[in-house]
Amino acid sequence: DVARMAGGSITPRAQDDAQATYAPPIAADAGAIDWRRPAAEIDRLIRAYTPWPGAFTTFQGMRLKIVSAHATPHFAAADAPGKVVEAERSVGVVTGEGVLWLETVQLAGRKAMPARQLALGQRDLIGAVLPC
Numbered sequence: 001d002v003a004r005m006a007g008g009s010i011t012p013r014a015q016d017d018a019q020a021t022y023a024p025p026i027a028a029d030a031g032a033i034d035w036r037r038p039a040a041e042i043d044r045l046i047r048a049y050t051p052w053p054g055a056f057t058t059f060q061g062m063r064l065k066i067v068s069a070h071a072t073p074h075f076a077a078a079d080a081p082g083k084v085v086e087a088e089r090s091v092g093v094v095t096g097e098g099v100l101w102l103e104t105v106q107l108a109g110r111k112a113m114p115a116r117q118l119a120l121g122q123r124d125l126i127g128a129v130l131p132c
Contacts, residue, residue, distance in 0.1 A: 031055040035082035035132045039071035039098035057093075057130045059122070064130075065106040069115075073098035082130040084119075091115040093130060 031049035033042055033056065046055040046066050056065045077094040079085060085092050085099065092099040102115035107122075119125045 026053060028053045033057045033066065033130075035093060035130060036096040038073060039075075039095040039100045040073045042095055042100050043069060043071040059107070059125065059128065059130060062108040064108070065112075066100075066102060067104035067106055067112050069100050069102050069104075071095075071098055071100050075099040080129065082132050084125055084128045084130065086119065086126045089116060091119045091126070 026049075031045065031053045033045065035042070035057070037045075042055070046069055049055050050067065054065045054067075056063050058064060072092075075092075075098050077083075077085065077099050079094045081094055081096050083094045085094060090101050092101040104112050105115045105118050106112040107118060
């Protein structure tokens with residue numbers, strides 16, 4: 001407990017290497033987004049895999065990296081998971097539970113940009129259905 005640590009009564013000891021475990025390497029495709037998952041889970045996936053390997057989906061056959069986003073898990077959306085929606089100048093994707101509001105995205109071969117800016121340049125983004 002914290003009180004014992006502050007008093008110096010905890011004695012350090014070496015780790016027993018026989019009990020240590022190793023995590024497998026992270027694969028490059030581990031950040032693929034399944035829009036059927038809950039928005040909060042996808043939000044955590046984005047944070048976990050940033051900067052590498054990055055959380056991503058595809059749009060028009062190109063990789064679309066989601067750099068930052070935030071979830072509204074209880075936002076009711078009637079559309080199917082993967083549908084790109086717009087509300088109050090924000091761009092979101094319907095998930096299996098709630099909506100994931102995209103903040104910063106990066107289309108293959110381009111610099112990262114606000115999601116709203118990408119939607120203005122790619123008019124067919126709003127209403128598109130991203131693959132699950």
